[in-house]
Amino acid sequence: MTGIRTTCAYCGVGCGILATPTGARTATIAGDPDHPANRGRLCSKGTHLGETIGLDQRLLTPMIGRRRASWDKALDLVAKRFRDTIAQHGPNSVAFYVSGQLLTEDYYVANKLMKGFIGSANIDTNSRLCMSSAVAGHVRAFGEDIVPARYEDLDAADLIVLVGSNTAWCHPIVYQRIQAARAARGTTLVVIDPRRTETADEADLHLAIRPGTDVALMHGLLAWARAAGVVDDAFLAAHVATPAGFWDGFEEGSDLWSTARTCDVAPDDLRRFFDLFAATPRTVTIFSQGVNQSLAGTDQVNAILNVHLATGRIGKPGAAPFSITGQPNAMGGREVGGLATTLAAHMDFAPDNVARVGRFWAAPNMATRPGLKAIDLFRELGHGRIKALWVMATNPAVSMPDAGGVREALARCPFVVVSDVIADTDTSVHAHVRLPAAAWGEKDGTVTNSDRTISRQRAFLPLPGDARPDWWIVTQVARRMGWKTAFAYDRPAEIWREHCRLSAYENDGSRLFALPGHAAGGNAAYDAMQPFRWGGTPFADGRFPTPDGRARLVPVTQKPLVAPLAEWPMTLNTGRYRDQWHSMTRTGLSPRLARHREEPLVEVHPDDAARLALQDGGLARVATAQGDSLFRVAVVATQRAGELFTPIHWTDRTATGGRTGLLPRPLADPISGQPGFKSTPARIAPV
Numbered sequence: 001m002t003g004i005r006t007t008c009a010y011c012g013v014g015c016g017i018l019a020t021p022t023g024a025r026t027a028t029i030a031g032d033p034d035h036p037a038n039r040g041r042l043c044s045k046g047t048h049l050g051e052t053i054g055l056d057q058r059l060l061t062p063m064i065g066r067r068r069a070s071w072d073k074a075l076d077l078v079a080k081r082f083r084d085t086i087a088q089h090g091p092n093s094v095a096f097y098v099s100g101q102l103l104t105e106d107y108y109v110a111n112k113l114m115k116g117f118i119g120s121a122n123i124d125t126n127s128r129l130c131m132s133s134a135v136a137g138h139v140r141a142f143g144e145d146i147v148p149a150r151y152e153d154l155d156a157a158d159l160i161v162l163v164g165s166n167t168a169w170c171h172p173i174v175y176q177r178i179q180a181a182r183a184a185r186g187t188t189l190v191v192i193d194p195r196r197t198e199t200a201d202e203a204d205l206h207l208a209i210r211p212g213t214d215v216a217l218m219h220g221l222l223a224w225a226r227a228a229g230v231v232d233d234a235f236l237a238a239h240v241a242t243p244a245g246f247w248d249g250f251e252e253g254s255d256l257w258s259t260a261r262t263c264d265v266a267p268d269d270l271r272r273f274f275d276l277f278a279a280t281p282r283t284v285t286i287f288s289q290g291v292n293q294s295l296a297g298t299d300q301v302n303a304i305l306n307v308h309l310a311t312g313r314i315g316k317p318g319a320a321p322f323s324i325t326g327q328p329n330a331m332g333g334r335e336v337g338g339l340a341t342t343l344a345a346h347m348d349f350a351p352d353n354v355a356r357v358g359r360f361w362a363a364p365n366m367a368t369r370p371g372l373k374a375i376d377l378f379r380e381l382g383h384g385r386i387k388a389l390w391v392m393a394t395n396p397a398v399s400m401p402d403a404g405g406v407r408e409a410l411a412r413c414p415f416v417v418v419s420d421v422i423a424d425t426d427t428s429v430h431a432h433v434r435l436p437a438a439a440w441g442e443k444d445g446t447v448t449n450s451d452r453t454i455s456r457q458r459a460f461l462p463l464p465g466d467a468r469p470d471w472w473i474v475t476q477v478a479r480r481m482g483w484k485t486a487f488a489y490d491r492p493a494e495i496w497r498e499h500c501r502l503s504a505y506e507n508d509g510s511r512l513f514a515l516p517g518h519a520a521g522g523n524a525a526y527d528a529m530q531p532f533r534w535g536g537t538p539f540a541d542g543r544f545p546t547p548d549g550r551a552r553l554v555p556v557t558q559k560p561l562v563a564p565l566a567e568w569p570m571t572l573n574t575g576r577y578r579d580q581w582h583s584m585t586r587t588g589l590s591p592r593l594a595r596h597r598e599e600p601l602v603e604v605h606p607d608d609a610a611r612l613a614l615q616d617g618g619l620a621r622v623a624t625a626q627g628d629s630l631f632r633v634a635v636v637a638t639q640r641a642g643e644l645f646t647p648i649h650w651t652d653r654t655a656t657g658g659r660t661g662l663l664p665r666p667l668a669d670p671i672s673g674q675p676g677f678k679s680t681p682a683r684i685a686p687v
């Protein structure tokens with residue numbers, strides 16, 4: 001096979017791609033047979049990437065207001081406004097909102113600039129919306145944000161449990177791998193999801209649980225496992241710290257019948273799942289946004305981790321809890337510390353970490369405490385306390401909950417910078433300065449996928465117009481703010497090596513994230529980098545990155561279920577379509593992808609449709625306390641009664657209705673700060 005080896009632009013599966021340019025802005029795209037994530041396969045989105053690399057809608061020159069500007073002028077202005085704002089109002093008056101679409105090198109310099117030089121931790125990422133509950137859950141249980149699974153575990157599992165994950169649509173190549181394991185070795189598939197999705201349709205067992213009852217379900221499972229003698233007392237004694245009282249009264253309210261009632265599933269189905277789990281040591285539990293995007297997301301994650309730790313189903317082939325990420329580089333962002341709640345290289349804001357990273361960076365203004373998480377960041381923007389904001393490679397005016405409120409906050413902010421590939425987005429209309437970023441296929445760097453495999457993204461197209469890579473743009477601003485030496489990078493390989501050195505700096509082995517070998521390679525080694533997974537098989541030796549080497553069982557309790565409100569009697573759930581991605585700035589360019597679902601639909605159960613006089617194919621208005629939008633109705637029995645589902649992708653640029661982002665509440669899990677997109681009180685009426 002020929003072609004330039006790179007990685008897909010879209011999801012966290014991280015498929016390898018061979019891209020072969022066929023003209024100035026055209027290329028053929030094929031799956032890379034040698035990439036361990038996909039072994040040559042691609043889903044529909046990856047396959048049609050070639051339709052999305054033209055220059056339609058691109059931002060190709062820096063813009064100040066509606067006027068074109070030179071790079072020098074635009075960068076000088078950005079640096080001056082940030083410098084002046086910091087001088088007048090302090091470092092916490094500015095913020096960056098970045099993205100899991102950034103490459104690791106982009107992320108690294110943005111994080112370094114904000115946390116080491118500006119002196120604030122007000123850099124958060126749209127990955128907050130995607131998997132921050134998994135991060136918080138991992139840290140609570142393992143001591144560090146380690147995903148203790150790899151794709152090979154799917155090949156070795158006898159039971160795969162998917163919780164809150166429409167894997168067939170959202171991680172299609174992982175799903176194909178699951179299907180291959182089922183065909184090859186009879187692996188059983190259980191899906192836990194309130195909706196009967198395409199994934200659930202093909203499962204051996206589907207539990208359509210009441211939304212928000214995941215903790216009760218996992219609690220019931222653990223009680224059942226304990227009664228069945230499946231709790232691994234030897235593993236617990238040797239490797240897991242069990243808080244005093246953890247097991248006291250554990251079975252109370254967690255018997256089969258009570259759990260079935262709470263979760264609103266048939267007791268026979270529940271017993272079948274519990275028996276399957278108890279009988280199958282090689283079990284992988286995959287969880288995704290259905291678990292994470294909840295007001296109790298972190299507890300739901302820990303409920304899953306508790307089950308795996310207590311039964312010793314971790315650190316062995318085919319036995320692991322497995323958080324699969326949404327974006328291509330959500331994991332790389334976690335590794336550099338691109339969340340407001342982490343510092344760098346899997347370190348938190350403990351004083352010795354702050355001192356260590358400060359020494360490494362020779363940083364003049366180290367942030368000493370976490371910054372604003374996404375929802376708080378935009379709330380502070382609306383209150384006028386953030387006075388300069390830089391948005392990189394993301395579209396919060398569509399994707400944040402209460403997107404209408406986010407727009408108002410952006411409109412009020414004295415200085416907004418947007419670096420993006422696309423000229424006009426729902427966010428960039430509020431920008432005072434727009435900076436043209438290099439797109440997928442035009443820039444070099446690394447990404448980390450869901451199973452910790454680090455791969456190169458490589459350029460196979462020339463930079464169009466004045467577009468520049470994000471790392472270059474950040475570096476130029478940092479130099480203009482006065483930090484020339486610390487940001488004297490000329491190419492991404494230099495940033496990569498510094499990132500690797502930091503991961504190993506004063507690391508006595510207590511931090512699992514470490515890339516020491518890669519700090520030494522030269523530019524040629526970077527150019528020739530092959531995909532590799534860091535961290536081996538975490539926890540295979542039973543040691544966890546906590547001070548005592550033990551994992552933690554975390555006590556969690558099911559939150560009381562709240563009865564629907566009279567004014568908002570329905571519950572709105574949101575999610576993806578198979579062939580669209582985020583706010584459609586790339587997938588919207590592909591005619592073939594548009595054929596799958598041409599417009600946004602609100603899915604409604606037939607009983608609700610009959611009760612509310614909603615016609616299949618008719619129009620309806622979905623309203624919440626935050627806003628409302630028009631959708632075409634799909635009456636489907638796959639939806640639970642009382643619940644609605646709408647897709648997240650459509651924007652003002654692409655439709656007059658279907659504006660899901662206007663609807664969710666700006667409320668978050670109190671531990672992780674991840675918004676609860678899956679359960680907004682709502683109502684629906686025909687129009």
Ligand code: SF4
Nearest residue numbers: 008010011015043046
């Ligand atoms: Fe790209 Fe994800 Fe599809 Fe793989 S599964 S081709 S990474 S969108």
